[in-house]
Amino acid sequence: MCSGNAKYHDEQLSKVPIEAAVGARLAHDITEVRPGEFKGATFRRGHKVAPEDLCRLMRLGKRHLYVLDLKENQVHEDDAVLALATALAGPGIGFSGQPREGKLQLTATYDGLLKVATDALVAFNLIPDVMCASRHNHVPVREGDVVAGTRAIPLVIDRDRLDQAVALAAAHAPIFSVKSYSRTQVRLIITGNEVYDGLIEDRFETIVREKLAAWGVHLVETVILPDDVARIAAATQKFLRDDTDLIVTTGGMSVDPDDVTRLGIRQAGVDRLHYGAGALPGAMGMLAYHGQTPIIGIPACGLYHQATVFDLLLPRLLAGENPDENDLARLSVGGLCLDCEACRYPDCSFGKCS
Secondary structure, eight states: OOOTTOOOOGGGEEEEEGGGOTTOBBSSOEEEEETTTEEEEEEOTTOBOOGGGHHHHHHTTOSEEEEEOOOTTEEEHHHHHHHHHHHHBOTTEEOOSOOBTTEEEEEESSSEEEEEOHHHHHHHHTSTTEEEEEOOTTOEEOTTOEEEEEEESSSEEEHHHHHHHHHHHHHTOOSEEEEOOOOOOEEEEEEOHHHHTTSSOOOHHHHHHHHHHTTTOOEEEEEEEOSOHHHHHHHHHHHHHTTOSEEEEESOOSSSTTOOHHHHHHHTTOSEEEEOOSOBSOTTOEEEEETTEEEEEEOGGGGTOSSOHHHHHHHHHHTTOOOOHHHHHHTTTTOBOOOOSSOOTTSSSTTOOO
């Protein structure tokens, strides 16, 4: 009867004198016991025996070793996973350390937006004997964050299958990458008669400033305006002339007659304007473009919820992407915030669409 977790067969093993084992890989862990000091594996399964290991192995009482007898078309799991990780890692993705049981983790080498070629990753996982699991596409990551893990599933993998997986990753490269935040000149337009007249204190500037700072971006300038279409349009045009990378607007996003922010943005001469998103909170969000410069409108829910559609789109905009109406619609899968008593965003399902 075959064990369900056996990773190799007897025909892949050879018992050899220790002196003949140099360069071969161990087929099992070799443990060491030092009473009161240490008990555990001194040499791990898959370790490639080096000349300097022989003396220690002899002190452990080893005169023969069981080593893997690899055929010409076979690759050990640790060598295989190094090839897999190298093929999967694009710009901003790295890996370090030695493989362990055919596994390696991919990490972000700098802050930015994680990009995953999702269809290619699915195709990669359809190849027998290899696998890779990752975090969601479009999520912001920080330097050192684990973004994916890959492994060769059997202890020994056929070279043809390894080559197939590596070729697929190369053909769709990069399957994993990190886009750094390139839009750093951000300006804010706050609208509302009650704020402009000083009847209520604005709270949006602090919120926006803190959300930008979380990704290393500073707010360059803020202007507070009444609900006046012409003044909103003029301020937008001025910010566009000032080499602004991203304009954020707050207030005036609902369907009330006094909410004219969208009209002002449209009058400023934008090329396209999308109103409404498949996310709650944030259904009344706005996303417009003047050329390649995005203008994003935060609905009033941004005052009361820690995470809204603004949080889902901001990292993508800062990374230089220009989401469109299709992207706003795709947010609907995963776009429902559960209003947890203690908000865990971004460590939750909100916004985790493909």
